[in-house]
Amino acid sequence: MGIDLHRRRTVLVRMGADGQRLGSMDRFPSTPEALRAAMTAAGPEPRVVLEATYGWYWAVETLQELGAEVHLAHPLGIKGFSYRRVKNDERDAADLADLLRMGRLPEAHIAPAPTRALRELVRYRAKLSRWRASAKSSVHAVLAKRGVAVGMSDLFCVEGTALLDQLSLEPAYAARVSSLRDLIAMLGTEITGFDFVIAQVLAGHPGYRAIQRISGIGPVFASIFVAEIGDPARFATADKLTSGAGLTPRHRESDATVHRGRITKMECGGRRRRPVRPTVSRLGRLSCRWWAGSTFIDRS
Template identity: 60%
Template structure:
């Protein structure tokens, strides 16, 4: 515990492997500046030095989840700085990690911090599933585009509306391609099948998470919104009650 017994403000400049932690008094006097290797135990020990329920700020940067969870478990009041709102740091002539952490603490202490919402763990897990499903679909789309490209090189046109539907796949497998072209298409089709199976698996996992979710059911009454888009909206919006009105939700920039 620090000898200073007043309320403390803590700024953390979080990086992938190491982070800098700056502690300040409620008047802005710097108490310490420490560099740690990213580790829950090391972070927890440093926050113990900040007294009871310190205000702690870190930027919504790469891999912030673990740090926010450790800080909250340690009893800190955690604030998440919006990256776009703190871009002003770039103007400084002197720029280093200690200054970045101190500036975050200053903004928080003076009530000028542009904050992002810290989604609870359950919402973050749902986002992980929904966003990963979207990545699987994007990867599969890239593979399908490669199949079309190979066929174009070989001068092959298969006249179906969906090359990867039942009829399209049947014709594709009967198409005579030679050498490297045939080998590449065969490989691409195997990868597409794997991604199809993985997408189906994550669709089931998402559906299980959202079974009985009132908001997910209600939003699907809107024209054009099915289970996939409903899951995206629920995951990204999170607790809709954090918005004071429908207009504020519709103007939400994140």
């Protein structure tokens, strides 16, 4: 069965092992209740494929509750759909089912529900941090416009805060700086709160503690690695883990010509926002036993 999931409507196509369509396609609202109703004629343990598009969590969870064998198609792997002369939801769903039937489906990993929940926390915490950094940069921009020299490396330390308190700016610029400082303080409070929640979720996690034994990895980076990598046992080697993190260079080879480009960036950016390639490579060389709860062993 192939499913083309959209925000408002979903299309479902049934296909037999011989590639023949079974009945007509179903179009229904994109809700768990409608999906359950559409799956009533699927039989026991159907094989279902859908693309990893916007909002796929609820669909995968609903299908798994119904006992389906769910496969998640990687969007980049089926990019060729866009080059067809005729492209519509029914054709997309049928092509997904056909790729699954032939064993040629480019699959994406379906992380367990607890890992997806942890990612929500970690990724939102990272977003809050980016918003705070943007607000701080805006304060620097306002001071630069008014020719205010900043003599300290951190404008938001005690000395920098004293400087901001003593500033005498025109009303428009003063109002913006005041608003930005309020936002920075509010975002700082939110970040601290999420740090506490994430620490509570990962309390007792052996991998979370073990990763912090690597130089340069603290609680924030450790939580990112645990959330984004999930179960490291799904990577057979350190090279596969590095590739999964999107840190491998692009490779183009034809005849005697070879071109190597920039890193592929094909995974979540949370693992690439810092110079972490050596860390990811070393992490892959660690024994996976510490992640499962055994003794930490560094085999680098």
